[in-house]
Amino acid sequence: MKLLLATTLLARLALAQYVSPPADTSVTVNGKKISIAYHSPQMHGRKIFGGLVPFGEVWRAGANEATALHTDADLQIKSLHVPKGDYTIFILPTANSWQLIINKQTGQWGLEYHQSMDLGRVPMDLSPSPRLIDVWKMTLSSTGGNKGLLRTEWEKTIASIPFTVQ
Numbered sequence: 001m002k003l004l005l006a007t008t009l010l011a012r013l014a015l016a017q018y019v020s021p022p023a024d025t026s027v028t029v030n031g032k033k034i035s036i037a038y039h040s041p042q043m044h045g046r047k048i049f050g051g052l053v054p055f056g057e058v059w060r061a062g063a064n065e066a067t068a069l070h071t072d073a074d075l076q077i078k079s080l081h082v083p084k085g086d087y088t089i090f091i092l093p094t095a096n097s098w099q100l101i102i103n104k105q106t107g108q109w110g111l112e113y114h115q116s117m118d119l120g121r122v123p124m125d126l127s128p129s130p131r132l133i134d135v136w137k138m139t140l141s142s143t144g145g146n147k148g149l150l151r152t153e154w155e156k157t158i159a160s161i162p163f164t165v166q
Contacts, residue, residue, distance in 0.1 A: 020039040020040055020041040020042070020062070020063030020064055020136075021039065021040055022037070022038075022039055022040075023037075023038055023039065023040040023062075023137070023138070024036060024037045024038070025138050025139050025140045026140060027140040027141055027142050027148055028142070029073075029142050029146060029147070029148045029165045030073070030145070030146040030165045032071070032072040032073035032084075032165050033070075033071075033072045034069075034070070034071045034072070034073070034075070034140055034148065034163075034165070035069075035070045035071075035140070036067060036068065036069050036070075036089065036138050036140060036150075037067070037068045037070075038061060038062035038063075038067040038068070038089075038136075038138055039062045039063040039064040039065065039067075039110075040062065040063070040135055040136050040137065041062065041063040041135075041136050042134055042135050042136075043132075043134045043135075043154075043155060047155075048154055048155040049093055049154075049155055049156075049157055050095060053093060055093055055094045055095050056092075056093075056094055057092075058090050058091070058092050058101065058113050058115075059090060059091050059092070059093060060090060060110035060111065060113075061089045061090055061091045061138070061152070062110065062136060062138075063110065063136075064109075064110055065108075065109060065110055066088045066089075066090075066105075066106075066107075066108050066109065066110045066112070067088060067089040067090070067110070067138075068086065068087075068088060068089075068106065069086070069087040069088065069089050069102065070085075070086050070087075071084050071085065071087075072084055073165045073166060074165075074166040075163050075164065075165060075166065076163065076164040076166055077100065077102070077122050077150075077161060077162075077163045078122040078123070078161065078162070079120075079122060080102060080119070080120040080121075080122045082102055082119060082120075086106045087102050087103060087104060087106065087119065088102075088103040088104075088105055088106055088108065089101065089102065089103070090103055090113060091124075091152075091159075092121070096126075097123060097124075097126065098123070098124040098126060098159050099121045099122065099123055099124065100121065100122050100123075100124050100150075100161050101118055101120075101121050102118070102119040102120055102121075103117050103118050103119065104117045104118070104119050105117040122161065123161075124152075124159040124160060124161045125159065125160050125161060126157060126158070126159050127157075127158045127159075127160075128156055128157065128158070129153060129155075129156050129157060129158050132155065132156060133153045133154050133155060133156070135154070136152070136153075136154040137152065137153045137154070138150065138151070138152050139151045139152075139153075143162065146164055146165045146166070147162060147163070147164050147165075148162070148163050148164075148165065149161070149162050149163070150163065
């Protein structure tokens with residue numbers, strides 16, 4: 001009995017070190033709210049991009065449940081028109097470029113992805129981080145007027161994409 005309890009406790013402690021807590025970011029631009037809800041994994045000494053997150057495979061942009069986007073206004077994200085509403089965000093990373101994927105399916109577990117439900121894909125702007133970033137972070141910010149920016153950071157990579165509230 002004691003061995004079973006000790007094993008259970010050790011298993012829970014091992015799993016607890018990989019907990020990805022819920023996180024969110026939101027911004028009001030031109031009087032309209034845009035928000036993202038996601039789970040924030042940590043590096044834990046692992047290689048992330050090209051390792052835990054393989055290059056060339058669609059990724060859930062976080063952990064656990066799919067990353068949820070809500071917008072109270074129509075958005076223009078580079079060449080992609082996103083009508084107001086609810087969506088799921090995925091990312092397709094490669095060694096030299098990333099694509100932001102806006103998907104019309106919502107409420108699913110993060111590993112469930114159907115390309116047929118894509119609203120569209122747009123390239124993200126990549127830059128190296130000057131420091132190692134241990135925790136996945138997404139940030140929405142206003143850049144003035146009716147414009148904003150989605151920025152993601154993890155490991156050695158910063159990816160961003162501007163958007164316009166219409």
